[in-house]
Amino acid sequence: MSVFTLIISLILVLNIIAAIFTVLRSVRDIPTTWAWLLVLIFLPVLGFGIYLFAGRGLSAKKVRTIQTEYRRGTKAFVAMQKHANTHDRLLPAAVSTPAARELTTLFLNTASAPVLGDNSVKLFYDGKDKFAQLFADIKQANDHFFVEYYTIYNDQLGTQLRDLLIEKARAGVAVKVLYDAWGSLGAGKRFWAPLIAAGAKVEAYFSSQHLISDFRLNYRLHRKIVVIDDAIGYIGGFNVGDQYVSRKKKFGFWRDTHLRIRGNTVYALKVQFLMDWNATVPDDQAEPYAIDLAPLSPEALATSKIQLGKAPMQIVASGPDSSAQQIKYGYVKMIASATKSVRLQTPYLIPDDTALDALITAALAGIDVQVMVPDMPDHPFIFRATQYYANYLSRFGIKVYHYQNGFLHAKTLVIDDAIASVGSANFDIRSFKLNFEVNAFIYDAKIAQQLSAAFDEDLKHCQFLSPQVIKQQGHWLRFKQYFSRLLSPVL
Template identity: 65%
Template sequence: MSTIFWVILVLLIVNTVGAIFTVLREVRDISTTWAWLLVLILLPVIGFGIYLFAGRGLSAKKIRLIQGQYSDGIGNFLGLQKRENARNHLLPEADLGATSKEMINLFLNSDQAPVLSHNQVHIYTDGEQKFAALFRDIDAAKAYIYIEYYTIYNDKLGNELQRHLMQKAKEGVEIKVLYDAWGSLGATTKWWKQLTDLGAQVETYFSSRHLFTDFRLNYRDHRKVVVIDDAISYMGGFNVGDQYVSRDPKFGYWRDTHLRIIGDTVQALKIRFIMDWNATVATQRQLPYHVALPEQRTSWAHETPVQVVASGPDSTKQQIKMGYAKMIASATESIWIQSPYLVPDDTVFDALVSAALAGIDVRVMIPDMPDHPFIYRATQYYANALTRAGVKVYHYQNGFLHAKTVIVDGKIASVGSANFDIRSFKLNFEIVAFMYDRKIAQQLQAIYTSDLAHSYLLTDEMIRKQSRWLTFKQQFSRLLSPIL
């Protein structure tokens, strides 16, 4: 027995030393460091397998590759910025108040993202309607179609997308598709062959180029962007797959938020796609950086100023999280949030609690069903904690809520791919449109209000009735929240 004891003791010591060495090799925030130490020490051997899957950082070479494309593309953003500086005085002062100006400056300094004023924005909350519009726009394309999605499934909707693209490829339209290999299991090279045989180019985003040799959960391309002919763009929460058009019985109705944008912001989204494409493909297949805002523009009765902000693990600034925190801190009346996942870091959590304690109407809406068990339990933990602090937390019951929306004071709103969780803040490549427009903000508020009819308010009594086992799962998942 003593021999077995000493063998186990030595293995535990070796495992602990290995865990400390493994985790401290990379610079991380303290909460993430402790979370990984917990996993590696409590799950000997198995924990290291989990770490290989979900804990490894991006190599310095890959980060330099992305940053190099950012440096090349940013010159075009700066060109847009200089040109728009002369136009921004045309923005309504009611919308471009002190808070808006501060947010604009925040993103100019952190992401060098210009606010582009000449836009028309249409909001989609239903997948069938969104994809019907997208397919109409694809069918009308004359020059190019650039598509970037986290998920493109090999299912009915995915094949429908491919058929529309094949027809345009036959007509000589330039087609480029970028997708995440981990998020699009089943979308193989063989499945894309009919499209690529027609001259289209299809690639998996660089961080997932070889799914099995570069096997990692983190650093996914979570963006959803479509740009067509320098004229039309889409961005938001919908991916491409049957579940996103409410065809999956597991989820039922899929409630999401997506934008169709025409106007100057198309150029900002085009540059973002080119950055991601050029970081993925060989040099000879890279696209030139070029933007061209028209001197003479269509006169619209109403325009929406939009600032497109991207963030990812290639930067430590966490621009989108800073934008959310700034919105929350600047609120004087209301903060309404929708997100499928609610796993904020301490900065965002404290900002929400401070706003609620200051008497601001803080509401957070989350789904009432899981799609990822650990994240769902962590979401429940933070929903309980925020409820106790005075935040109104609503559980959406009419299917699955996947919208990523923030609305402040009915004046400023954001829609994009970033969830309200640590993964979106710093582990994934995300993109969000911040809009300085009362009309759009109030449209999103009206949508939120209609969603309340399908939701219930979490109460202290409901929390007290939760079982000890459920409470334990929530607390344990919360310990892992920095790495979920």
């Protein structure tokens, strides 16, 4: 054996030992453990570089910081819930079905999420419409504007948003911007400097700091929240960038779903934003939660000039700071509660075993389960893993559709045309366990039916994943799907 061969063999042996020690020293579920072992062993040395940025868990200090703010913010949620109960509006009788009652209880127990009624909701499916409305609302702001996005790009749309905020900050409006540094590559200090100079406060979410010593690529701020003057709130799937208004040829039309909310739920969005903001900034820059804020009383509604709807909602956040996967629990509970139909739209279909079994069990129980995914990639491994699970689910009678009119980025779930979820969380392991996500769960048949009608419209631009279509997939494509599926826990 040559010296070179001996050295290589020694490196490989040491790499395997180091891989086993590195992965097993942290408590993980078994699929994730095997996935990381696969990466570290089959990518010697390089795999440890990947693990350094993508495999380490949140530091104990960061977890404590988030949990401390969670406890503080929860006091505001509890105050809201007590007020709602005082007025007997936990759930109106018309929507107080067993499924709705059980789901609301789940979120009260796992996320302290208050059920807030008297909301008007406007749905957006096209980024051009959404941002036209958002920019119009910004121009009307006169007290404060809070914005939180995973992605704010340094491009035409991102610059337009920043410049509008500069105008409002100069006019005395309190402007706060929270973004994810990894998701907003290109929008660095130079991009934000004019806004900060105008008096606004801009922060990268705390998990984005210290790029070498403390950077965790895996844990991203994926939430999308806007709060304007405690009167208007936004939540959904759109980020800020030209591709989200269909200006990128690569993606074509960008199909997403976003909510504009007026009513009591805006308070819950504000508290969630402040929890994220206060977890990021030093203690002396933290904002009070104003726990005396309460949903509008019947008397206030009667005299208000704002004509609100009645849609009850819960704002539910989840993230790696908690072992309770609140949004995933909600998805699974919704699917299990369905008696007629399940309609899911997600750009990334990489479920864990629990979510996978929920879909399959519903289908085998005779529920009409329909799943819509994109027909083009924005991340190659994720796209191939999505294809694998789409093929797999189709074996159980689940109707899978590939959207072909651009890129489908909507994260929506509707059951029985009665209960719906819209937010930032994809139907994948990353959103369930690794990202900081937020969704609105809506107990209103009218809104659920609007989302279902949008699903029907999207079907006109889809290819049904039939057995014949699956058979036409070549061996190389199948290999890429199976290989990507092995990496699912770390994608």
